[in-house]
Structure formats: structure tokens, C-alpha cells
Amino acid sequence: xxxxxxxxxxxxxxxxxxxxxxxxxxxxxxxxxxxxxxxxxxxxxxxxxxxxxxxxxxxxxxxxxxxxxxxxxxxxxxxxxxxxxxxxxxxxxxxxxxxxxxxxxxxxxxxxxxxxxxxxxxxxxxxxxxxxxxxxxxxxxxxxxxxxxxxxxxxxxxxxxxxxxxxxxxxxxxxxxxxxxxxxxxxxxxxxxxxxxxxxxxxxxxxxxxxxxxxxxxxxxxxxxxxxxxxxxxxxxxxxxxxxxxxxxxxxxxxxxxxxxxxxxxxxxxxxxxxxxxxxxxxxxxxxxxxxxxxxxxxxxxxxxxxxxxxx
Amino acid sequence: xxxxxxxxxxxxxxxxxxxxxxxxxxxxxxxxxxxxxxxxxxxxxxxxxxxxxxxxxxxxxxxxxxxxxxxxxxxxxxxxxxxxxxxxxxxxxxxxxxxxxxxxxxxxxxxxxxxxxxxxxxxxxxxxxxxxxxxxxxxxxxxxxxxxxxxxxxxxxxxxxxxxxxxxxxxxxxxxxxxxxxxxxxxxxxxxxxxxxxxxxxxxxxxxxxxxxxxxxxxxxxxxxxxxxxxxxxxxxxxxxxxxxxxxxxxxxxxxxxxxxx
Numbered sequence: 283x284x285x286x287x288x289x290x291x292x293x294x295x296x297x298x299x300x301x302x303x304x305x306x307x308x309x310x311x312x313x314x315x316x317x318x319x320x321x322x323x324x325x326x327x328x329x330x331x332x333x334x335x336x337x338x339x340x341x342x343x344x345x346x347x348x349x350x351x352x353x354x355x356x357x358x359x360x361x362x363x364x365x366x367x368x369x370x371x372x373x374x375x376x377x378x379x380x381x382x383x384x385x386x387x388x389x390x391x392x393x394x395x396x397x398x399x400x401x402x403x404x405x406x407x408x409x410x411x412x413x414x415x416x417x418x419x420x421x422x423x424x425x426x427x428x429x430x431x432x433x434x435x436x437x438x439x440x441x442x443x444x445x446x447x448x449x450x451x452x453x454x455x456x457x458x459x460x461x462x463x464x465x466x467x468x469x470x471x472x473x474x475x476x477x478x479x480x481x482x483x484x485x486x487x488x489x490x491x492x493x494x495x496x497x498x499x500x501x502x503x504x505x506x507x508x509x510x511x512x513x514x515x516x517x518x519x520x521x522x523x524x525x526x527x528x529x530x531x532x533x534x535x536x537x538x539x540x541x542x543x544x545x546x547x548x549x550x551x552x553x554x555x556x557x558x559x560x561x562x563x564x565x566x567x568x569x570x571x572x573x574x575x576x577x578x579x580x581x582x583x584x585x586x587x588x589x590x591x592x593x594x
Numbered sequence: 595x596x597x598x599x600x601x602x603x604x605x606x607x608x609x610x611x612x613x614x615x616x617x618x619x620x621x622x623x624x625x626x627x628x629x630x631x632x633x634x635x636x637x638x639x640x641x642x643x644x645x646x647x648x649x650x651x652x653x654x655x656x657x658x659x660x661x662x663x664x665x666x667x668x669x670x671x672x673x674x675x676x677x678x679x680x681x682x683x684x685x686x687x688x689x690x691x692x693x694x695x696x697x698x699x700x701x702x703x704x705x706x707x708x709x710x711x712x713x714x715x716x717x718x719x720x721x722x723x724x725x726x727x728x729x730x731x732x733x734x735x736x737x738x739x740x741x742x743x744x745x746x747x748x749x750x751x752x753x754x755x756x757x758x759x760x761x762x763x764x765x766x767x768x769x770x771x772x773x774x775x776x777x778x779x780x781x782x783x784x785x786x787x788x789x790x791x792x793x794x795x796x797x798x799x800x801x802x803x804x805x806x807x808x809x810x811x812x813x814x815x816x817x818x819x820x821x822x823x824x825x826x827x828x829x830x831x832x833x834x835x836x837x838x839x840x841x842x843x844x845x846x847x848x849x850x851x852x853x854x855x856x
Contacts, residue, residue, distance in 0.1 A: 313825075313826075314824060314825070315824060316822075316823055316824040320822050320823050320824050321822075321824070323596060323597045324597060324599060344836055344837065345826065345829065345837070347829070347831070347837075348816070348828075348829050348830060348831075348837075349817060350817075350826070350827045350828075350829060351817055351818070351819055351825065351827030351828075352817065353644060353645060353646050353817075353819075355643055356642045356643045356645055357645060358645060358646060358819060360819075360825070360827060362825070362826050362827065365826050365829075365837075508642070508645050509642040509645070537642070557645075557819075559820070559824065560646065560647075560819040560820035560824065560825050561637065561645065561646060561647060561819075562599075562685075563599065563687065563820075563822070564599060
């Protein structure tokens with residue numbers, strides 16, 4: 283520790299996500315951080331553990347009609363509908379900037395069929411500057427595809443195998459909480475070869491406009507995120523960490539270092555910050571600083587000592 | 595455009611009518627970077643409920659580092675902001691979006707309805723700062739009743755622009771809509787109309803401008819979470835198909851680029 287203190291890398295916040303080494307456990311969640319460039323004026327991107335970019339599909343997607351979002355108690359519902367520029371424009375327009383960043387870039391992918399996931403992964407093979415792939419099998423907003431993969435262990439495993447077979451970088455699979463037992467899905471994707479699992483994606487919810495007697499969202503249902511879902515996410519991370527041997531990445535309502543540390547105690551090797559980016563664009567960097575302060579104050583050798591260190 | 599997250603102290607609180615409040619904040623970085631039509635995202639309180647920031651167009655930004663927002667109390671967030679007092683500090687993020695594109699040569703007609711008056715004061719100031727002869731420029735302000743219009747009249751008058759007012763109930767100015775006033779005005783060909791207000795009003799303004807061949811820019815509202823193009827929650831239908839996003843493509847649009855339902 284004295285060596286580390288003298289040489290400036292103390293506190294040691296490095297974590298391993300399989301073969302991927304992150305300088306700290308704080309990532310930005312897909313769909314909440316654009317393609318990173320949007321946040322450049324506000325965040326020192328190189329201070330983050332990794333950035334996960336907006337989910338990419340083979341073809342561009344226009345997304346859902348308005349209204350797409352609505353605030354709820356301590357949270358928000360969204361039904362963006364996977365709007366994205368498609369893999370071609372992602373590679374030509376977004377990747378040149380991203381690969382110039384001094385931070386690992388994780389590309390989130392989504393598709394309607396196993397074959398689409400495979401083709402998408404093949405398009406990313408050999409692309410310079412991609413540290414890992416995160417597979418979205420859990421977005422609740424597209425009627426075919428998303429929900430089925432995320433809720434069906436066989437399909438989840440098949441998608442994971444297809445991506446893993448094609449990929450030349452580590453594969454993280456993002457799990458849906460909209461299942462009766464998330465550990466079954468976690469084990470299925472582990473069996474399919476996933477290098478890590480990230481959880482949770484949004485919880486399916488709904489909001490009604492009483493005055494108009496209509497759903498608030500054009501899509502009727504949407505994904506609930508924000509502090510409201512943190513207890514559910516913590517419980518699921520705790521359960522999954524006990525059920526699989528691959529690293530678990532915690533997501534769900536994190537907006538402070540304390541929140542992040544709770545997920546790490548529950549068994550997460552790293553965390554993703556999502557909705558909080560909308561409220562405080564600097565939150566991810568502040569969480570890194572807060573975790574560093576905690577590690578210093580508690581005289582830990584490394585943040586890794588805290589992973590799964592929940593006292594029963 | 596540079597964006598800033600500032601801790602902005604409230605230096606003036608004005609209750610302009612029963613529902614309408616104007617806050618003056620010390621936010622020098624945002625004030626220096628802002629142009630008319632830009633907006634800011636402001637947190638109401640520091641807790642998790644309400645969770646999201648609220649978007650406000652800039653009512654004024656001054657070289658002395660002050661910005662103003664002008665809003666109606668419509669929900670919990672605006673109610674909390676309306677209970678803030680001088681000296682309190684708000685977390686303000688901005689300036690954001692694409693503002694009005696001021697045509698320095700063309701005569702200007704500013705049309706504001708209700709809280710849509712908010713961004714037009716800043717716009718009026720910039721138009722007058724251009725040092726041109728503005729005898730052909732016109733401001734039309736309207737609202738439900740005098741409380742929406744009368745408290746703001748002197749702020750516009752200071753710039754020397756000619757002013758017409760209308761209220762739904764006739765309690766200030768003429769009785770009727772701002773679009774009734776607009777229709778009755780003989781505007782010079784080549785006038786640029788800069789509008790902000792409720793959607794039905796903007797649709798009528800757009801229609802009038804199309805009929806007369808006038809260029810029209812509108813500032814519109816949307817629900818939004820981030821204000822900076824990350825959440826993609828603030829889409830509106832584009833005239834050419836697909837969607838535009840209010841936070842990065844707007845909030846000021848050429849009216850012809852949007853789809854109007856009425």
C-alpha cells in the first residue's frame with residue numbers, strides 16, 4: 283500500500299470483469315450517456331471505469347412516438363423504443379471519437395433474432411477501440427425480440443452463445459428483472475459463455491393520465507428506472523452473485539458512492555450509473571471520487587476487498 | 595456553445611401574478627454563453643422526489659452575470675421553485691438547445707402567449723441591441739388575463755419596440771387571442787415572426803405565416819429528462835418524417851419543419 287500511495291495509484295480501485303481490467307468500478311449505463319461525446323463538456327471521461335454507449339442495432343431505429351418519458355415517484359418511465367443510428371453509422375460516425383477516448387468503450391447491442399445478434403457482433407469484430415460488448419436481451423419496449431430473449435432461459439443462452447462465438451472481446455449480458463427468478467436467466471447466460479452479467483435493466487411499468495383517461499406513454503408501458511428501483515436491483519444482484527461464478531455488474535438507481543458501495547457489498551464487481559446521469563451529468567465522476575474517499579477512509583488495500591463482503 | 599453546471603444564487607424573487615413567478619439568479623457562466631431561445635435545466639430541491647430537472651427557457655441573460663426564468667406554478671417542481679427565497683442556491687445546467695436565429699436585416703414580429711412570453715424578453719433585448727432602426731418591429735403579447743401580460747409590459751417597453759397586447763378575458767389590452775392581433779397587423783413582407791406559446795397558438799401562428807409567406811420560428815416545450823440529447827425522451831414529429839428532439843434540434847424550430855395538428 284505504501285508503494286501505491288507513493289506512486290499515485292492509491293487508492294487501488296481497479297476491478298476485473300473477466301479479462302477486462304477497469305481502473306475503477308464505475309461505468310455509465312447504456313442509453314443514459316449518449317455516445318459519450320454529449321458529456322465531454324461536463325465530465326472528465328478518462329476518470330471513468332468504462333462508458334457503455336447507446337444500444338446499437340443492425341439497422342437504424344426511429345424509436346417510439348412521443349410521449350416517451352414520464353417522471354414517477356423517485357423515478358421515471360421511459361419507452362424510447364431503442365432509437366439508434368444503426369451499426370454502419372455507429373462505426374463511421376461515433377467510433378472514431380470513441381476510440382480516441384482514454385477510457386474503455388463497451389458497445390451495447392440489440393436485435394430481434396439470434397441471427398441479428400450474431401451479424402451485429404461480426405460487424406464489431408476487429409474494430410479498434412471496443413473493450414467489450416454488452417448484450418441487451420432485456421429491453422421491454424419492442425414487442426418482438428427484447429422481452430422474449432430476456433425472459434426465456436433457452437433463448438437467452440442461444441443469444442449469448444451466438445454473440446460469444448462471434449465476438450473477439452469479452453461479452454457482458456444485461457439481464458431483465460421482469461422474470462420470476464433472475465438467477466435462472468443468469469445461469470443460462472453463464473452456461474452460454476457470458477464473461478459477465480449486468481443487472482438490472484428497467485422494471486416494466488405504466489403511468490395513466492387521469493384527466494385524458496389515457497396512458498401517458500404512447501407505447502402504453504415503459505421501463506421504470508431511478509432510485510425507486512434500487513432495493514429491487516440490490517436484491518437481484520445479491521441473488522445473482524450467489525448463483526453464478528462470473529462477475530456481476532450492478533445497475534439500478536445508483537446516484538451516489540454510497541449506493542455504488544452497497545451494490546459492491548452485495549456482490550457486484552462493478553456498477554453502472556444510469557438515470558442519475560440525466561439529473562447530474564457529473565455524477566459518474568463524483569461516484570468515482572466518493573468510492574476513492576471511502577477506500578482511503580477505511581484503509582482498504584483495494585476496492586476489491588469489498589466485493590461481496592456483505593456481513594450476513 | 596459551452597454548457598455549465600452552476601450553483602446559482604437567487605438574487606431576486608418576483609411573484610408577478612397569482613400563478614406566475616420570476617426568479618433572477620446569479621449564473622455568470624451560463625449568462626455569458628446564452629443567446630435568446632436557449633434553455634436551462636434546474637433542479638427543484640436536492641432530493642430524489644421530484645427526481646428530474648425542469649426545463650426553463652431563459653427569460654433574460656445579462657452581461658452582469660444574471661439570468662432570469664419566468665414560469666407558472668403547474669406542478670410539484672415549479673411549486674417548490676416558487677417557494678425558494680432570495681439567497682437560496684439552485685443547481686442550474688445550461689445554456690442548452692438551439693435558440694432563435696435572429697435575422698438582423700428583416701423586420702421582427704415577436705408573438706408570445708402565456709408563459710410563452712418568457713423567452714421573448716431576451717430576444718427583444720438582443721434584437722434592439724443590434725442597433726438597427728426598429729420602427730418596423732412589433733411585439734404581440736397575450737394571456738388568459740391581465741396577470742399574464744401586464745406585469746411584463748414595462749420590461750418590453752424599455753427596449754422601445756411597439757407593443758400590442760390581448761387577453762382572453764379582455765382585462766388587459768384587447769379581448770382576444772394574440773393570433774387575432776397578428777392577423778390584423780399589416781406586417782412588411784419579409785418580416786420574421788418569432789413565436790412561443792401553447793401549441794394551438796403556435797399552430798395558428800404558423801398557418802398565418804404560411805398564408806402570408808412569412809418566415810416563422812417557434813420555441814416549443816416538451817417533457818425531457820436530460821436536456822442534452824442523452825435520454826432521447828423529447829421527440830416531436832418532423833415534417834419530413836421521423837422525429838426531431840426538442841433539446842438538441844430545438845427548442846426553437848422553423849415552424850415548417852414541424853408537424854402541426856390543428
